[in-house]
Amino acid sequence: MKTGWFWPLYGDADEVVFTYSNSRGRAHIEEVLSESFSGTLISDGYAAYARYAAAQESVTHAQCWVHGRRYFIEAQKDHPETVTNALQQIAKVYRNEEAIKTQGLTGEKKRQYRLDHSKPVVSDFFQWCRDQLAQGGLVPSDPLTKALNYVLGREASLTVFLENPDVQPDTNHLERALRPIPMGKKNWMFCWTELGAEHLGIIQSLISTCKLHDINPYTYLVDVLQRVSQHPASDVSDLTPRLWKTRFAENPLRALIDPRHPDRQNKQPEATVHAH
Known part of the structure; x- marks a missing residue:
């Protein structure tokens, strides 16, 4: 049996595709996105994405606050007060995002709101992280050390x-869209062939x-x-x-068994004769 991976991509027009690969290497990212991609790539903390973005001058790499937050949660048992402080600071960022959503801010207004309200919070948070490490007393293997180094290493x-109102602070939208894959993972174990797995990704993408x-x-x-x-x-x-919706959704082709199929709607009902 061979192991494979689905690499989900979520586009800025609300389209998701589950690309299949037999490896977890950077080569698959380069194959899918290629050198023609330009813009902002939002990802979790997997290093392959960072290496790809670093090699492309036209790509800006943004990473996920929720993944960073998870590292602090893992350290909460050993450092309850410190971690609570960190989580409260991160929560302020999300309260600002909720305010942006409530007020319906977009474009430059959204960007300015983030700069006025979230940038000071974020700057204070990273300084707080540096201060925690500077105090000493944390061994490299401590979960809190890992959490602090994780976010500081991804500060940029x-x-x-x-600065970019079109960029979300996390990948939650992708996490929600990819749920069908982990939910059916016991079924995907029996795709039989890599081609079958690739076709499964296509159907799930649609x-x-x-x-x-x-x-x-x-x-x-x-x-x-x-x-x-x-x-x-x-x-x-x-x-x-996405394009089908604008071109064909108002008058889709129907199955023959569908009561809305034109042939069924135009067919005259047969007369019924009762014999004794």
Whole structure:
């Protein structure tokens, strides 16, 4: 048996794709994103993403506050007061994010709100982390040492969201979208072939993206499986859920067993004769 991995990617237009690879190496990231990608890459703390971003001049790497927060939670048993202090500081950032959402701020207004309210909190937090290490008394293997070094080593990446209003401070949106993969992991063990696993990722990508755009996956798949044979190959992107919604969702192709299928709606009911 061989082990494989799904590398989920969540695009800025609310589309998710589960790309399959037989390794966890940086080469897969380079293959999928390639040198043509430019913009901001938001990821967890996996080092392969950081190495990829560092090698690309056109890529800004942002990292996830929730993953950093988890390291502090792991140290809470040994350092309850210190960790509580850290968690409260991080919570202030998220209260500001909730205020931004409540006020409906976007673009420059969102950026300015973060600079005015979250940047001082973030700056104080990183200084507090440095002060904790400077006090001494923490051995390298201490969970708190690991938590402090984790966030300090990613300070630049963790502050990207302050300047870019389109960047979220965490990857929670991706975590929610990828739930079908870990929930079905016992089934994925029996894909039989790597090609089967790759095709599984494609189907899950389509279904998950449908849900992100409030599309009924059944309606979408019934339409696309019929439409694909007559649709121009050069315009295949039109059949992805986000674009399909704008082009075909109002009048999708139906299955023959669907009461809404035109042939069933136009068919005259047969006369019923009662014989004695």
